[in-house]
Amino acid sequence: MLELPCDFLEEMEKVLGDDYQLYLQLMEKEAFRGISLNRLKMSDINILPFEVKKCPFYKDGYYISDEKGIGNTPFHHAGAFYVQEPSAMSAVTLLDVREGEKILDLCAAPGGKSAQIASCLNGTGLIWSNEVVKNRAQILLSNFERMGIAKGVVSSCYPEVLCRKLEGYFDKVLVDAPCSGEGMFRKNPEAVKEWSREHVLSCAERQLSILRSAAHAVKDGGILVYSTCTFSYEENESVIRRFLEENTDFEMCDIGEHFGRKTELPCAVRITPVENGEGHFAAKLRKNGVSGKTEKADIKCAVPRELEDIFNEVPKGNYVLTGDKLYIMPDDLPDIKGLGVIRAGVLAGEFVKKRFEPSHALFMSAKADSIKRVLELDDDTVQAFLHGMEIDSDCTNGYTAVTYKGIITGYGKTSNGRLKNKYPKGLRLK
Ligand code: SAM
Secondary structure: OOOOOHHHHHHHHHHHHHHHHHHHHHOOOOOOEEEEEOOOOOOOHHHOOOOEEEOOOOOOEEEEOOOOOHHHOHHHHOOOEEEOOHHHHHHHHHHOOOOOOEEEEOOOOOOHHHHHHHHHHOOOOEEEEEOOOHHHHHHHHHHHHHHOOOOEEEEOOOHHHHHHHOOOOEEEEEEEOOOOOHHHOOOOOHHHHHOOHHHHHHHHHHHHHHHHHHHHHEEEEEEEEEEEOOOOOOOOHHHHHHHHHHOOOEEEOOOOOOOOEEOOOOOEEEEOHHHOOOOEEEEEEEEOOOOOOOOEOOOOOOOOHHHHHOEOOOOOOEEEEEOOEEEEEOOOOEOOOOOOEEEEOEEEEEEEOOEEEEOHHHHHOOOHHHEOOEEEEOHHHHHHHHOOOOEEOOOOOEEEEEEEOOEEEEEEEEEOOEEEEOOOHHHOOO
Protein backbone atom coordinates (compact mmCIF):
# COMPACT_ATOMS: atom_id res chain seq x y z
CA MET A 1 0.00 0.00 0.00
CA LEU A 2 1.20 3.51 -0.89
CA GLU A 3 2.19 5.46 2.25
CA LEU A 4 1.46 9.15 1.82
CA PRO A 5 3.02 11.94 3.95
CA CYS A 6 0.75 13.25 6.76
CA ASP A 7 1.29 16.90 5.76
CA PHE A 8 0.22 16.07 2.21
CA LEU A 9 -2.91 14.24 3.40
CA GLU A 10 -3.91 17.22 5.57
CA GLU A 11 -3.71 19.45 2.51
CA MET A 12 -5.67 16.96 0.40
CA GLU A 13 -8.46 16.93 2.97
CA LYS A 14 -8.78 20.71 2.49
CA VAL A 15 -8.71 20.38 -1.31
CA LEU A 16 -11.23 17.53 -1.47
CA GLY A 17 -13.62 18.18 1.43
CA ASP A 18 -16.34 15.50 1.39
CA ASP A 19 -14.51 13.52 -1.31
CA TYR A 20 -11.41 12.96 0.80
CA GLN A 21 -12.36 9.42 2.00
CA LEU A 22 -13.18 8.41 -1.56
CA TYR A 23 -9.76 9.69 -2.67
CA LEU A 24 -8.07 7.49 -0.03
CA GLN A 25 -9.98 4.44 -1.28
CA LEU A 26 -9.11 5.21 -4.91
CA MET A 27 -5.43 5.50 -4.08
CA GLU A 28 -5.50 1.74 -3.35
CA LYS A 29 -6.50 1.04 -6.96
CA GLU A 30 -4.64 1.05 -10.29
CA ALA A 31 -3.60 4.36 -11.87
CA PHE A 32 -5.52 5.72 -14.86
CA ARG A 33 -3.73 5.34 -18.19
CA GLY A 34 -4.48 6.76 -21.57
CA ILE A 35 -3.52 7.68 -25.11
CA SER A 36 -4.13 10.72 -27.26
CA LEU A 37 -4.74 10.28 -30.97
CA ASN A 38 -2.31 11.95 -33.39
CA ARG A 39 -4.41 13.24 -36.28
CA LEU A 40 -1.28 14.00 -38.30
CA LYS A 41 -0.92 10.22 -38.69
CA MET A 42 -4.32 8.62 -38.08
CA SER A 43 -7.96 9.67 -37.85
CA ASP A 44 -9.78 6.42 -37.02
CA ILE A 45 -9.19 5.30 -33.42
CA ASN A 46 -11.09 2.07 -34.09
CA ILE A 47 -8.28 0.52 -36.12
CA LEU A 48 -6.11 0.18 -33.00
CA PRO A 49 -5.69 -3.46 -31.93
CA PHE A 50 -6.55 -2.81 -28.25
CA GLU A 51 -9.57 -1.52 -26.36
CA VAL A 52 -9.95 2.20 -25.68
CA LYS A 53 -12.62 4.22 -23.86
CA LYS A 54 -13.28 7.93 -24.45
CA CYS A 55 -12.02 10.23 -21.70
CA PRO A 56 -13.78 13.52 -20.87
CA PHE A 57 -10.72 15.77 -20.75
CA TYR A 58 -9.76 16.04 -24.43
CA LYS A 59 -11.61 15.49 -27.71
CA ASP A 60 -9.09 12.84 -28.88
CA GLY A 61 -8.24 11.38 -25.47
CA TYR A 62 -8.91 7.76 -24.44
CA TYR A 63 -8.45 5.51 -21.42
CA ILE A 64 -6.59 2.25 -21.94
CA SER A 65 -6.53 -0.60 -19.46
CA ASP A 66 -2.90 -1.63 -19.84
CA GLU A 67 0.22 0.14 -21.06
CA LYS A 68 2.37 -2.98 -21.32
CA GLY A 69 3.73 -3.66 -24.81
CA ILE A 70 1.94 -0.67 -26.31
CA GLY A 71 5.25 1.10 -27.08
CA ASN A 72 6.27 -1.84 -29.28
CA THR A 73 3.17 -1.86 -31.47
CA PRO A 74 3.63 -0.72 -35.11
CA PHE A 75 1.00 1.99 -34.49
CA HIS A 76 3.15 3.48 -31.73
CA HIS A 77 6.28 3.36 -33.91
CA ALA A 78 4.26 5.09 -36.64
CA GLY A 79 3.30 7.91 -34.24
CA ALA A 80 -0.44 7.21 -34.49
CA PHE A 81 -0.89 7.96 -30.76
CA TYR A 82 0.95 9.22 -27.68
CA VAL A 83 0.74 7.36 -24.34
CA GLN A 84 -0.43 10.01 -21.90
CA GLU A 85 -2.13 10.21 -18.53
CA PRO A 86 -5.78 11.21 -19.26
CA SER A 87 -6.11 14.26 -16.97
CA ALA A 88 -2.82 15.66 -18.37
CA MET A 89 -4.67 16.12 -21.69
CA SER A 90 -6.95 18.77 -20.14
CA ALA A 91 -4.47 21.67 -20.45
CA VAL A 92 -4.55 21.53 -24.26
CA THR A 93 -8.36 21.52 -24.16
CA LEU A 94 -8.19 24.84 -22.24
CA LEU A 95 -5.70 26.13 -24.81
CA ASP A 96 -8.47 25.65 -27.43
CA VAL A 97 -6.03 25.35 -30.35
CA ARG A 98 -7.26 26.71 -33.72
CA GLU A 99 -5.68 25.91 -37.09
CA GLY A 100 -3.10 28.47 -38.20
CA GLU A 101 -2.15 29.61 -34.68
CA LYS A 102 1.41 30.01 -33.42
CA ILE A 103 1.74 28.19 -30.12
CA LEU A 104 4.60 27.97 -27.62
CA ASP A 105 4.89 24.96 -25.30
CA LEU A 106 7.47 26.35 -22.91
CA CYS A 107 8.16 23.29 -20.69
CA ALA A 108 7.59 20.65 -23.31
CA ALA A 109 9.56 17.41 -22.72
CA PRO A 110 8.84 14.59 -23.20
CA GLY A 111 6.22 16.05 -25.53
CA GLY A 112 2.74 14.76 -24.69
CA LYS A 113 1.07 18.15 -24.80
CA SER A 114 3.10 19.25 -27.85
CA ALA A 115 1.85 16.12 -29.64
CA GLN A 116 -1.75 17.12 -28.84
CA ILE A 117 -1.17 20.72 -29.97
CA ALA A 118 0.42 19.57 -33.26
CA SER A 119 -2.48 17.20 -33.85
CA CYS A 120 -4.99 20.06 -33.32
CA LEU A 121 -2.99 22.41 -35.60
CA ASN A 122 -3.30 19.70 -38.26
CA GLY A 123 -0.18 20.73 -40.20
CA THR A 124 -0.96 24.48 -40.08
CA GLY A 125 0.47 27.33 -37.98
CA LEU A 126 3.47 26.60 -35.77
CA ILE A 127 4.22 24.61 -32.63
CA TRP A 128 7.38 25.80 -30.85
CA SER A 129 8.38 23.31 -28.15
CA ASN A 130 11.03 24.31 -25.66
CA GLU A 131 12.69 22.20 -22.98
CA VAL A 132 15.41 23.75 -20.84
CA VAL A 133 17.02 20.42 -19.83
CA LYS A 134 19.24 19.43 -22.79
CA ASN A 135 18.93 15.63 -22.68
CA ARG A 136 15.17 15.90 -22.21
CA ALA A 137 15.05 18.17 -25.29
CA GLN A 138 16.54 15.28 -27.31
CA ILE A 139 13.68 12.99 -26.17
CA LEU A 140 11.28 15.75 -27.20
CA LEU A 141 12.90 15.89 -30.64
CA SER A 142 12.61 12.14 -31.15
CA ASN A 143 8.91 12.30 -30.20
CA PHE A 144 8.47 15.20 -32.65
CA GLU A 145 9.88 13.02 -35.40
CA ARG A 146 7.78 10.01 -34.43
CA MET A 147 4.60 12.11 -34.44
CA GLY A 148 5.52 13.48 -37.90
CA ILE A 149 5.50 17.15 -36.88
CA ALA A 150 6.80 19.32 -39.73
CA LYS A 151 5.57 22.79 -38.78
CA GLY A 152 7.45 22.99 -35.55
CA VAL A 153 10.55 24.10 -33.71
CA VAL A 154 12.35 22.27 -30.89
CA SER A 155 14.60 24.37 -28.68
CA SER A 156 16.49 24.11 -25.42
CA CYS A 157 16.61 27.59 -23.97
CA TYR A 158 16.02 29.36 -20.66
CA PRO A 159 12.42 30.61 -20.61
CA GLU A 160 13.49 34.19 -19.79
CA VAL A 161 15.83 34.33 -22.81
CA LEU A 162 13.42 32.68 -25.25
CA CYS A 163 10.36 34.68 -24.23
CA ARG A 164 12.15 38.06 -24.20
CA LYS A 165 13.48 37.45 -27.71
CA LEU A 166 10.09 36.23 -28.97
CA GLU A 167 8.15 39.06 -27.31
CA GLY A 168 4.50 39.04 -28.38
CA TYR A 169 5.08 36.39 -31.07
CA PHE A 170 2.65 33.67 -30.00
CA ASP A 171 -1.14 33.49 -30.12
CA LYS A 172 -1.07 31.04 -27.23
CA VAL A 173 1.51 29.91 -24.69
CA LEU A 174 1.36 26.79 -22.53
CA VAL A 175 3.34 26.58 -19.29
CA ASP A 176 3.12 22.97 -18.10
CA ALA A 177 5.34 23.70 -15.16
CA PRO A 178 7.72 21.42 -13.25
CA CYS A 179 5.96 20.67 -9.96
CA SER A 180 5.95 18.51 -6.82
CA GLY A 181 4.00 15.84 -8.74
CA GLU A 182 1.26 15.07 -6.21
CA GLY A 183 -0.83 13.76 -9.07
CA MET A 184 1.89 11.26 -9.99
CA PHE A 185 1.98 9.39 -6.69
CA ARG A 186 0.25 6.22 -7.96
CA LYS A 187 2.24 6.11 -11.20
CA ASN A 188 5.57 7.13 -9.71
CA PRO A 189 6.05 6.27 -6.02
CA GLU A 190 9.47 8.03 -6.21
CA ALA A 191 7.54 11.33 -6.26
CA VAL A 192 6.20 10.44 -2.79
CA LYS A 193 9.75 10.16 -1.43
CA GLU A 194 10.72 13.55 -2.89
CA TRP A 195 7.64 15.31 -1.50
CA SER A 196 7.96 17.84 1.36
CA ARG A 197 6.34 21.18 2.27
CA GLU A 198 9.63 22.89 1.45
CA HIS A 199 9.69 21.26 -2.00
CA VAL A 200 6.11 22.45 -2.68
CA LEU A 201 7.06 26.02 -1.74
CA SER A 202 10.26 26.03 -3.81
CA CYS A 203 8.33 24.63 -6.82
CA ALA A 204 5.85 27.51 -6.42
CA GLU A 205 8.64 30.11 -6.67
CA ARG A 206 10.05 28.43 -9.79
CA GLN A 207 6.58 28.22 -11.35
CA LEU A 208 5.93 31.93 -10.79
CA SER A 209 9.27 32.78 -12.33
CA ILE A 210 8.53 30.66 -15.45
CA LEU A 211 5.09 32.28 -15.77
CA ARG A 212 6.64 35.77 -15.55
CA SER A 213 8.89 34.85 -18.49
CA ALA A 214 6.07 33.25 -20.46
CA ALA A 215 3.98 36.42 -20.21
CA HIS A 216 6.38 38.22 -22.59
CA ALA A 217 5.87 35.73 -25.42
CA VAL A 218 2.06 36.10 -25.54
CA LYS A 219 0.67 38.57 -28.10
CA ASP A 220 -1.97 41.17 -27.25
CA GLY A 221 -5.28 39.39 -26.81
CA GLY A 222 -3.40 36.06 -26.69
CA ILE A 223 -3.91 33.21 -24.25
CA LEU A 224 -1.67 31.84 -21.50
CA VAL A 225 -2.50 28.42 -20.04
CA TYR A 226 -0.77 27.30 -16.86
CA SER A 227 -0.87 23.66 -15.74
CA THR A 228 0.70 21.32 -13.20
CA CYS A 229 0.26 17.68 -12.21
CA THR A 230 -0.04 18.62 -8.56
CA PHE A 231 -2.90 19.52 -6.18
CA SER A 232 -1.50 22.06 -3.71
CA TYR A 233 -2.98 25.59 -3.46
CA GLU A 234 0.54 27.05 -3.26
CA GLU A 235 1.59 25.66 -6.65
CA ASN A 236 -1.75 26.38 -8.33
CA GLU A 237 -4.28 29.01 -7.19
CA SER A 238 -1.65 30.96 -5.30
CA VAL A 239 0.80 31.08 -8.25
CA ILE A 240 -1.99 32.37 -10.50
CA ARG A 241 -3.11 34.98 -7.93
CA ARG A 242 0.44 36.23 -7.43
CA PHE A 243 1.02 36.35 -11.18
CA LEU A 244 -2.18 38.34 -11.76
CA GLU A 245 -1.28 40.82 -9.02
CA GLU A 246 2.04 41.55 -10.71
CA ASN A 247 0.79 41.40 -14.31
CA THR A 248 -2.24 43.63 -14.56
CA ASP A 249 -2.28 43.25 -18.34
CA PHE A 250 -3.52 39.66 -17.81
CA GLU A 251 -7.01 38.65 -16.70
CA MET A 252 -8.80 35.42 -15.86
CA CYS A 253 -10.46 33.76 -18.80
CA ASP A 254 -13.54 31.54 -18.82
CA ILE A 255 -12.37 27.96 -19.37
CA GLY A 256 -15.61 27.03 -21.10
CA GLU A 257 -15.30 23.34 -20.09
CA HIS A 258 -17.35 21.14 -17.81
CA PHE A 259 -15.00 18.49 -16.49
CA GLY A 260 -13.00 18.12 -13.30
CA ARG A 261 -13.81 19.98 -10.07
CA LYS A 262 -14.17 23.67 -9.40
CA THR A 263 -11.24 25.56 -7.91
CA GLU A 264 -11.03 28.78 -5.90
CA LEU A 265 -10.56 30.55 -9.25
CA PRO A 266 -13.21 30.75 -11.99
CA CYS A 267 -10.52 30.44 -14.70
CA ALA A 268 -9.20 27.06 -13.54
CA VAL A 269 -10.03 23.39 -13.14
CA ARG A 270 -8.62 20.65 -10.92
CA ILE A 271 -8.82 16.94 -11.74
CA THR A 272 -8.20 14.31 -9.07
CA PRO A 273 -8.70 10.52 -9.02
CA VAL A 274 -12.26 11.28 -7.86
CA GLU A 275 -12.86 12.81 -11.33
CA ASN A 276 -11.17 9.81 -13.03
CA GLY A 277 -7.71 11.23 -13.69
CA GLU A 278 -4.40 10.93 -11.86
CA GLY A 279 -4.19 14.64 -11.12
CA HIS A 280 -3.93 17.91 -12.96
CA PHE A 281 -4.61 21.61 -12.49
CA ALA A 282 -5.02 24.00 -15.42
CA ALA A 283 -5.80 27.73 -15.55
CA LYS A 284 -6.50 30.03 -18.50
CA LEU A 285 -5.52 33.72 -18.71
CA ARG A 286 -5.84 36.36 -21.42
CA LYS A 287 -3.36 39.16 -22.16
CA ASN A 288 -4.62 42.65 -22.87
CA GLY A 289 -1.35 44.60 -22.92
CA VAL A 290 0.72 46.20 -25.66
CA SER A 291 3.45 43.85 -26.84
CA GLY A 292 6.63 44.28 -28.84
CA LYS A 293 7.52 42.90 -32.26
CA THR A 294 9.92 40.12 -33.25
CA GLU A 295 12.37 40.35 -36.10
CA LYS A 296 11.76 38.03 -39.05
CA ALA A 297 14.40 35.50 -39.90
CA ASP A 298 16.61 35.86 -42.92
CA ILE A 299 16.39 32.43 -44.56
CA LYS A 300 18.38 31.23 -47.55
CA CYS A 301 16.76 28.84 -49.99
CA ALA A 302 18.32 25.83 -51.69
CA VAL A 303 16.71 23.93 -54.57
CA PRO A 304 15.69 20.45 -53.41
CA ARG A 305 15.81 18.74 -56.82
CA GLU A 306 16.69 15.36 -55.28
CA LEU A 307 13.30 15.21 -53.60
CA GLU A 308 11.47 15.12 -56.91
CA ASP A 309 12.25 11.42 -57.27
CA ILE A 310 10.60 10.75 -53.88
CA PHE A 311 7.51 12.97 -53.94
CA ASN A 312 4.63 13.47 -56.36
CA GLU A 313 4.60 17.00 -55.00
CA VAL A 314 7.68 18.24 -53.14
CA PRO A 315 6.80 19.54 -49.60
CA LYS A 316 6.34 23.29 -49.30
CA GLY A 317 8.47 25.43 -46.98
CA ASN A 318 11.81 27.18 -46.86
CA TYR A 319 14.64 24.87 -47.94
CA VAL A 320 17.73 25.66 -45.92
CA LEU A 321 21.12 24.00 -46.27
CA THR A 322 23.20 23.98 -43.07
CA GLY A 323 26.53 22.27 -43.68
CA ASP A 324 25.54 19.00 -45.37
CA LYS A 325 22.06 18.93 -43.87
CA LEU A 326 18.96 20.09 -45.72
CA TYR A 327 16.02 21.36 -43.64
CA ILE A 328 12.48 22.29 -44.62
CA MET A 329 11.61 25.15 -42.30
CA PRO A 330 8.13 26.54 -41.66
CA ASP A 331 7.29 29.88 -43.30
CA ASP A 332 7.16 33.01 -41.21
CA LEU A 333 9.73 32.02 -38.56
CA PRO A 334 11.20 34.74 -36.36
CA ASP A 335 14.98 35.14 -36.00
CA ILE A 336 16.03 31.93 -34.21
CA LYS A 337 19.64 32.85 -33.45
CA GLY A 338 20.67 32.47 -29.79
CA LEU A 339 17.52 30.56 -28.83
CA GLY A 340 19.01 27.07 -28.46
CA VAL A 341 17.06 25.79 -31.48
CA ILE A 342 17.75 22.09 -32.02
CA ARG A 343 15.35 21.68 -34.94
CA ALA A 344 13.23 24.07 -36.97
CA GLY A 345 10.86 22.24 -39.28
CA VAL A 346 11.97 18.88 -40.68
CA LEU A 347 15.39 17.48 -41.46
CA ALA A 348 14.87 16.55 -45.14
CA GLY A 349 18.16 14.70 -45.41
CA GLU A 350 21.88 14.93 -45.77
CA PHE A 351 24.35 15.22 -48.63
CA VAL A 352 26.85 12.39 -48.25
CA LYS A 353 29.67 12.58 -50.80
CA LYS A 354 27.44 14.80 -52.96
CA ARG A 355 24.64 12.19 -52.91
CA PHE A 356 21.38 13.10 -51.16
CA GLU A 357 20.23 10.71 -48.40
CA PRO A 358 16.67 11.47 -47.19
CA SER A 359 15.96 11.34 -43.45
CA HIS A 360 13.55 9.19 -41.44
CA ALA A 361 11.87 12.41 -40.22
CA LEU A 362 11.10 13.47 -43.80
CA PHE A 363 9.05 10.32 -44.41
CA MET A 364 7.43 10.37 -40.95
CA SER A 365 6.05 13.86 -41.58
CA ALA A 366 4.75 13.06 -45.10
CA LYS A 367 1.35 11.79 -46.19
CA ALA A 368 1.44 8.42 -47.98
CA ASP A 369 -0.42 9.75 -51.03
CA SER A 370 2.24 12.44 -51.57
CA ILE A 371 4.97 9.82 -52.10
CA LYS A 372 5.79 8.02 -55.36
CA ARG A 373 6.82 4.61 -53.97
CA VAL A 374 4.84 3.19 -51.06
CA LEU A 375 5.13 -0.35 -49.69
CA GLU A 376 2.24 -1.48 -47.45
CA LEU A 377 3.30 -4.10 -44.91
CA ASP A 378 1.25 -6.82 -43.20
CA ASP A 379 1.47 -7.92 -39.56
CA ASP A 380 4.52 -10.15 -40.20
CA THR A 381 6.51 -7.93 -42.54
CA VAL A 382 6.02 -4.85 -40.34
CA GLN A 383 7.64 -6.77 -37.47
CA ALA A 384 10.58 -7.70 -39.73
CA PHE A 385 10.87 -4.07 -40.81
CA LEU A 386 10.79 -2.71 -37.23
CA HIS A 387 13.53 -5.21 -36.35
CA GLY A 388 15.68 -3.70 -39.10
CA MET A 389 15.51 -6.62 -41.54
CA GLU A 390 15.60 -6.45 -45.33
CA ILE A 391 12.24 -7.37 -46.91
CA ASP A 392 10.73 -7.97 -50.36
CA SER A 393 9.48 -4.92 -52.26
CA ASP A 394 7.36 -4.77 -55.40
CA CYS A 395 8.15 -1.08 -55.94
CA THR A 396 10.42 0.32 -58.61
CA ASN A 397 13.99 1.08 -57.58
CA GLY A 398 14.41 4.12 -55.29
CA TYR A 399 13.49 5.51 -51.89
CA THR A 400 10.27 3.92 -50.68
CA ALA A 401 7.89 4.87 -47.85
CA VAL A 402 6.81 1.96 -45.69
CA THR A 403 3.24 1.97 -44.37
CA TYR A 404 1.26 -0.15 -41.94
CA LYS A 405 -2.55 0.18 -42.28
CA GLY A 406 -1.81 3.17 -44.51
CA ILE A 407 0.30 5.05 -41.89
CA ILE A 408 3.92 5.82 -42.72
CA THR A 409 6.21 4.02 -40.28
CA GLY A 410 9.56 4.66 -41.93
CA TYR A 411 11.29 4.13 -45.23
CA GLY A 412 13.81 2.03 -47.11
CA LYS A 413 15.42 1.87 -50.52
CA THR A 414 14.06 -0.56 -53.09
CA SER A 415 16.66 -2.23 -55.20
CA ASN A 416 15.71 -5.05 -57.58
CA GLY A 417 12.78 -6.40 -55.54
CA ARG A 418 14.35 -5.99 -52.08
CA LEU A 419 13.93 -3.14 -49.58
CA LYS A 420 17.12 -2.00 -47.89
CA ASN A 421 15.98 -1.08 -44.38
CA LYS A 422 16.49 2.53 -43.29
CA TYR A 423 14.61 2.32 -39.99
CA PRO A 424 16.89 4.16 -37.50
CA LYS A 425 19.01 1.75 -35.45
CA GLY A 426 18.08 3.42 -32.15
CA LEU A 427 14.35 2.86 -32.76
CA ARG A 428 14.49 -0.78 -33.89
CA LEU A 429 12.75 -3.54 -31.94
CA LYS A 430 15.15 -5.94 -30.28
N1 SAM B 1 4.59 19.25 -21.02
C1 SAM B 1 5.32 18.01 -20.90
C2 SAM B 1 4.50 16.91 -21.53
O1 SAM B 1 3.28 17.04 -21.68
O2 SAM B 1 5.10 15.88 -21.92
C3 SAM B 1 5.68 17.73 -19.46
C4 SAM B 1 6.47 18.85 -18.84
S1 SAM B 1 7.06 18.55 -17.21
C5 SAM B 1 5.63 18.65 -16.26
C6 SAM B 1 7.92 20.01 -16.85
C7 SAM B 1 9.17 20.23 -17.65
O3 SAM B 1 9.76 21.47 -17.22
C8 SAM B 1 10.23 19.17 -17.46
O4 SAM B 1 10.58 18.60 -18.69
C9 SAM B 1 11.42 19.91 -16.84
O5 SAM B 1 12.67 19.46 -17.31
C10 SAM B 1 11.17 21.34 -17.27
N2 SAM B 1 11.81 22.32 -16.36
C11 SAM B 1 12.49 22.10 -15.23
N3 SAM B 1 12.95 23.25 -14.70
C12 SAM B 1 12.55 24.24 -15.51
C13 SAM B 1 12.72 25.65 -15.51
N4 SAM B 1 13.37 26.27 -14.55
N5 SAM B 1 12.19 26.33 -16.55
C14 SAM B 1 11.52 25.71 -17.53
N6 SAM B 1 11.31 24.38 -17.56
C15 SAM B 1 11.82 23.65 -16.58
